[in-house]
Amino acid sequence: MNWSSGIRQAHRWIAMAFTVLVAGIFITLGMGRPPPEWVYYLPLFPLALLTLSGLYMFFLPYALRRRGGREAAR
DSSP, X not given: OOHHHHHHHHHHHHHHHHHXXXXXXXXXXXXXXXXXXXXXXXXXXXXXXXXXXXXXXXXHXXXXXXXXXXXXXX
């Protein structure tokens, strides 16, 4: 597995963790029990990682084209 596919796979797993965290917060709110305040900050770390890996994947084809390298894997 090369560097690009590793980041893509990590992005997928982090996205699933982020989705579970946010869904869990909404489920507890729907049950009428508001969670402690610090729970609302839990999704911020995965969101930051998703932003960084998403920006990397977005700009990767442009960087490869500029370097004259191979075409980005799809």
